[in-house]
Amino acid sequence: xxxxxxxxxxxxxxxxxxxxxxxxxxxKELLFPIREGQKRxxxxxxxxxxxxILRGKRFGFSLEEIRQLLELYYVGDQQxxxxxxxxxxxxxxxxxxxxxxxxxxxxxxxxxxxxxxxxDMLASLSGGQKSx
Amino acid sequence: xxxxxxxxxxxxxxxxxxxxxxxxxxxKELLFPIREGQKRxxxxxxxxxxxxILRGKRFGFSLEEIRQLLELYYVGDQQxxxxxxxxxxxxxxxxxxxxxxxxxxxxxxxxxxxxxxxxDMLASLSGGQKSx
DNA sequence: AGAGAAGTTTACGTTAACGTAAAAGAGACG
DNA sequence: CGTCTCTTTTACGTTAACGTAAACTTCTCT
Numbered sequence: 001x002x003x004x005x006x007x008x009x010x011x012x013x014x015x016x017x018x019x020x021x022x023x024x025x026x027x028k029e030l031l032f033p034i035r036e037g038q039k040r041x042x043x044x045x046x047x048x049x050x051x052x053i054l055r056g057k058r059f060g061f062s063l064e065e066i067r068q069l070l071e072l073y074y075v076g077d078q079q080x081x082x083x084x085x086x087x088x089x090x091x092x093x094x095x096x097x098x099x100x101x102x103x104x105x106x107x108x109x110x111x112x113x114x115x116x117x118x119x120d121m122l123a124s125l126s127g128g129q130k131s132x
Numbered sequence: 133x134x135x136x137x138x139x140x141x142x143x144x145x146x147x148x149x150x151x152x153x154x155x156x157x158x159x160k161e162l163l164f165p166i167r168e169g170q171k172r173x174x175x176x177x178x179x180x181x182x183x184x185i186l187r188g189k190r191f192g193f194s195l196e197e198i199r200q201l202l203e204l205y206y207v208g209d210q211q212x213x214x215x216x217x218x219x220x221x222x223x224x225x226x227x228x229x230x231x232x233x234x235x236x237x238x239x240x241x242x243x244x245x246x247x248x249x250x251x252d253m254l255a256s257l258s259g260g261q262k263s264x
Numbered sequence: 265a266g267a268g269a270a271g272t273t274t275a276c277g278t279t280a281a282c283g284t285a286a287a288a289g290a291g292a293c294g
Numbered sequence: 295c296g297t298c299t300c301t302t303t304t305a306c307g308t309t310a311a312c313g314t315a316a317a318c319t320t321c322t323c324t
Contacts, residue, residue, distance in 0.1 A: 021311085280311100
C-alpha cells in the first residue's frame with residue numbers, strides 16, 4: 001500500500017528475480033528490507049541496490065565484490081581516514097573498470113576482424129570474385 | 133625441445149594457471165594438446181586459445197560460452213549455410229559485447245560522480261570551505 | 265469456518281570451476 | 295640401480311549462487 005515500499009513479489013516481477021534470490025541477497029547483507037510483522041518490505045534504497053547488484057553480476061563481479069562496492073555508495077558519516085581509504089578503494093575499482101573497457105574494446109576489434117574474414121569466406125563461396 | 137610446443141609446466145608459468153586447470157580445459161574441449169607418449173604438448177593454437185579463454189573469463193563468460201565463441205575462431209571448411217549461421221552467432225556476440233561496453237561506460241560515469249561526492253566530503257572535513 | 269494466496273524459515277540438492285591428495289609410470293642422472 | 299623430477303589418471307572435496315521441497319503463519323474472501 002505504501003508506494004515507497006514493495007512486497008517481495010513486486011520486487012521479483014520488477015527485476016525478474018526469484019524470492020529465493022532476494023532472501024539470499026539479504027542473508028549476504030546486500031539488501032536490507034524492513035519488516036512489517038513477518039513480511040519483508042523493500043525500500044527505494046533496496047531497489048537502487050538491487051539494480052547495481054544485477055549490473056555488477058553482468059560484469060562478472062562476485063556478490064562479495066559487489067557488496068564491497070555497494071559500501072561506497074552508502075558511505076555515511078565516517079572518519080576522515082576511513083573516507084580516504086574508501087576513496088582509494090573506489091579509485092582502484094574505477095581503474096579496474098577502465099582496464100576492462102580497454103580489453104573489451106580490443107575484443108570487439110578482434111571479433112570484427114574475425115567476422116570480416118568470415119564475410120570473405122562467404123563471399124568467395126557464393127560470389128566467387130575475390131577482393132584482391 | 134620443439135620451440136613450437138610447450139610442456140604443461142611451461143604453459144602454467146607462461147599463463148599463470150595450474151596444471152589442473154589446463155587438464156580441465158582439455159576435458160571440456162577448450163584446448164587440444166597433442167600427445168608425445170603420455171605427456172601433453174601444447175601448440176601455438178592452444179596458446180592462442182588459452183589467451184582468449186582467460187580474457188573471456190575476465191568478462192564473466194562461462195567456459196561453455198567461451199567454448200562456443202572459440203568455435204568462431206576456428207571455422208574450418210564448412211558448408212555455406214553453416215558459415216552463415218556462424219556469422220549470425222558472431223554478430224549476436226558482438227552486439228553483446230557492445231551492450232556491455234555501453235553499460236560499463238555508464239557504470240564508470242556513475243562511479244566517477246560518486247567519487248566526486250566523496251571528494252567533496254573529504255574537502256569539507258579537512259578544509260571546511262564548501263564549494264557553494 | 266474453510267479455502268486459497270502470499271510469505272516465512274529450514275534445510276538438503278545442484279552446477280560450475282577448479283583444488284587437492286593418492287598412486288603410479290617415464291626419463292634423467294650420479 | 296636408486297632417487298628425483300615431471301607428468302599422468304582417478305577421484306573425492308570445496309565455494310559460490312542459487313533451486314527446490316517441506317512444513318508453517320497470516321490475510322483475505324466467500
